[in-house]
Amino acid sequence: MQEKINRTGTLSNVRVLTINGVVAALYVALSLITPFAAGPVQFRISEALNHLVVFNKKFLWGIFLGCVLYNALFGYGMMDVLFGGGQTLLALTATSLLQKKIANPKLRLAANTLFFTASMFLIAIMLHITAAAPFWATYGTLALSEAIVLVLTAPLLYLLNSKLHFADRF
Numbered sequence: 001m002q003e004k005i006n007r008t009g010t011l012s013n014v015r016v017l018t019i020n021g022v023v024a025a026l027y028v029a030l031s032l033i034t035p036f037a038a039g040p041v042q043f044r045i046s047e048a049l050n051h052l053v054v055f056n057k058k059f060l061w062g063i064f065l066g067c068v069l070y071n072a073l074f075g076y077g078m079m080d081v082l083f084g085g086g087q088t089l090l091a092l093t094a095t096s097l098l099q100k101k102i103a104n105p106k107l108r109l110a111a112n113t114l115f116f117t118a119s120m121f122l123i124a125i126m127l128h129i130t131a132a133a134p135f136w137a138t139y140g141t142l143a144l145s146e147a148i149v150l151v152l153t154a155p156l157l158y159l160l161n162s163k164l165h166f167a168d169r170f
Contacts, residue, residue: 016170020062023049027066031074038075040127040138042145046070048153050092050116054108055157055166057096064089076130083126090122091115109158113150117143 030046031037037044046066052059067088071080095112102108124139160166 012170016058019169020059020065023052023059023062024066024069027063028070028073031066031070036145037070038080040124040131040133041141042123043149045149045153047116047146047149048157050088050095050150051109051112051154051157052166053092053095054105054112055161056170057099058170059166060089060092060096063092076126079126079130083122087116087119087122091119105158105161109154113147113154116150117147120146 027046027049030049031044034043034045036042037046049059049063049066052063064085068081068085071084072078075081075084091112094115095108098108098111102111120142121139123142124133124135127133127138127142128135
């Protein structure tokens with residue numbers, strides 16, 4: 001009996017790692033095909049994946065890794081990894097903490113959108129430091145572009161969840 005428990009746990013861990021690896025790769029790929037994926041105005045289609053954590057908090061690490069990889073390889077380097085990765089981790093963690101507190105996924109989608117939009121100040125700080133971008137104007141364009149992407153993709157992720165049941169993927 002103990003062997004089955006360990007084996008099941010190991011298989012479960014492999015599944016979590018595999019799915020998160022696919023999510024990270026998908027994040028990078030979607031960012032690469034987005035014309036405005038970096039800079040003071042960002043319309044990263046990959047940011048739609050941020051909504052996955054609304055349905056299952058185990059997606060957090062794949063989204064975070066995808067963001068960090070993209071920022072390290074194609075963004076503003078180490079500063080982008082720290083600030084962009086930090087911003088993503090902060091917002092995803094805030095949303096994942098709502099998992100048991102707010103049952104309605106539509107409310108969690110709205111909260112996730114607000115968390116990501118508000119936390120774009122970290123990216124504005126990074127662009128102010130690395131590219132001498134004016135903080136408030138940059139924060140405004142980043143927050144607006146993030147809100148647009150997340151508001152437009154929330155219904156899509158909600159619909160996909162009704163068909164794919166993201167909570168059952170792990």
